[in-house]
Amino acid sequence: MATITGENPNMSILQRLTTSDLPLVKEYGLPGVIGALLLAIVIPIFLSSMFSKKVKKRAVQVDVGGEAGLAxxxxxxxxxxxxxxxxxxxxxxxFEMASKKYTQHRCLGTRKLISSEFIEAADGRKFEKLHLGEYQWNSYAEAFKRACNFASGLIKMGHQLDSRAAIFSDTRAEWIIAAQGCFRQNLTVVTIYASLGEDALVHSLNETQVSTLICDSKQLKKLPAVSSKLQSLKHVIYIEDEPVEADTLNQLKHLTTLSFNAVEELGKTSHADARLPSSTDTAVIMYTSGSTGLPKVHFCLKIFFFLVYSFFISMKIKACYDFWMHESTTEYSMSQLVEGVMITHGNMVATIAAVRTIIPNLGTSDVYLAYLPLAHVFELAAESVMLASGVAIGYGSALTMTDASNKIKKGTKGDVSVLKPTLMISVPAILDRIRDAVFKKVEVSILDCHFMCCYLIQSILAICMGKTVLTPTKFGAGQT
Known part of the structure; x- marks a missing residue:
């Protein structure tokens, strides 16, 4: 074993190494050993820095004001x-400015119902099948006029200016017209999912102190059973998308009930001056979905602004998010504070402005398929962007979207086939339905595809061997 010969305790470490009996030191000297160690460390680090993949710098330090942090x-x-x-x-x-900018362009479109029938399945269940025709359109000028008439009719039928109106309906043209009518009178719109159960409906209407409910015929049937529990409701406006039974209306005699068309006609003959809002006024109180029990409601900072923040961060438009958060700091008294998501007019137009910078080429040549619930911020924001851009909005549903959709009568066309949209938004569940519809069509023609593949292979081989090639006809018959 090598030993160190020096015994002087005052010797330095380098002196001890120099006088040691270590083989490496004896053979190469202390400078050689140190040089080798340095090379063994420095060279790998140098080569690693040269050939390693450079990581893209994701941020630069800049003074943006406010608290320190990532922005x-x-x-x-x-x-x-x-x-x-x-x-x-x-x-x-x-909306008023858009109606003047895109006056004669298509705005809101709805398919005409040709027929409806019920088909009984093998297990005894009955399914409704619809035969729908072409889209019938309102221009931007016509849609704006309808909204103005609805706004006037709403006031003339007795709606108080300091109370709220709720929309309890599936996505349709009347939903947007009603909302825009309310905005022209600075009325806050409460959005309620059409899938809500009775308890959730009562909770939503009572908590927000709604005095006017706008609903479709199907939702109207739910009211008689809960009308005695509705504390502030005074008026009901129903959309006549299907016949309304007289018995249903009789059970609601203690309320003022008018059809949507009747309210428009009332406003057409009895004009009421617009009472336009400011950017800080609350435009919408939004509830999230829930088919049974109480709706899943939270204050805006917990739900809505989380969604907005996620959207803006993904789109890299933090400036708009700053504005949203600035707007959201408005303080409400305890009597005004409700659990629904409270969204101001400034919030909504800021979102529209943000999306238009990301998709700058939206215009009157585009067509948008609207089918997701307007009671959700995703669809409401999307349609608002389309209205600001002059896009034609055609209304459909998830159950009538494709030719193979559940409610489309066999042999007739779904919404996409008729509308031919250039734009649509979606969620995973809907994309699954679209995929299934595509796969069904592929399965129908798979035999033809198999035959054509075999024919092409046989043709190539025949040409190589100098033989006659057969011309294919359907399902494998051939001729020379």
Whole structure:
């Protein structure tokens, strides 16, 4: 074993190593050993820095004001994005300006119902099948006029300006017209899922102190059973998408009930001046879904702004999110505070402005398929963007979307086939249905595909061997 010969305790470590009997030191000397160690460490580090993949720098330090932390900005904009264009500070102002900008262009379209029938399955269950025709359209000018008439009719039928209106209906053109009518009178719209059960419906209407309910014929049938529990409801406006039974209306005699068309006619003959909102006024109180029990409601900072934050971060438009958060700091008294998501006009137009910067080429040549629930912020935001961009909005449903959809009568066309949309938004469950519809069509033609593949292979082989090639006819018959 090698030993160190020096016994002087005052010797330094280098001196001891120099005088040691270690083989490496004796053979190469202390400088050689140190040099080898340095090379063994430095060279791998140097080579690693040269050939390793460079990581893209995800952020730069910059003073953006406020508290220190990570922030994302769209580099194309130096200031807050608050409105789509000058003057469009509220939903009412935006729709009015859009109606003047895109006057004669298609705005809201609904398919005409040709027939409806019920088919009984082998297990005894009955399924409704619809034969739907072409889309019938309102222009932007016509849609705006309808909204103005509805706004006037709403006031003339007795709705108080300091109370709220709720929309309890599936996604349809009347939903948007009713909402825009309410905005023109600075009425807060409470959005309620059409799938809500009776208890959830009562809770939503009572908590928000709704005095006017706008619903479709199917939802109208739910009211007689719960009308005695509704504390503030005074007026009901129903959309006549299907016949309404007289018995249903008789059970609601203690309320003022009018059809949607009747309210429009009332406003057409009895005009009421618009009472336009400001950007800080609450436009919508939104409840999330829940088919049974109480709806899943939370204050806006817990749900809505989380969704908005996620959207803006993904789209890299933090400036708009800053504006949303600034708007959301408005303080409400305890009498005004409700559990639904409270969204101001400024919030809504800021979202519209943000999305238009991400998809800048939206225009009158585009067609949008609307089918998701307008009671959800996703669909409401999307349709608002389309209205600001002059896009034609055609209404459909998840059950009538494709030719193979459950409610489409066999041999007739689904919404997509008729509308031919250039735009649509979706969720995973709907994408699964679209995929299944595509696979069904592929399965029908799989025999033809198999035959054509075999024919092509045989043709190539025949040509190589100098033989005659047969011309294919359907399902394998051939001729020379």
């Amino acid at each position: 994302m900005r769209n580099s194309r904009f130096s200031s807050l994005i608050q409105v789509p264009w000058e003057g469009a500070t509220t939903m009412a102002a935006l």
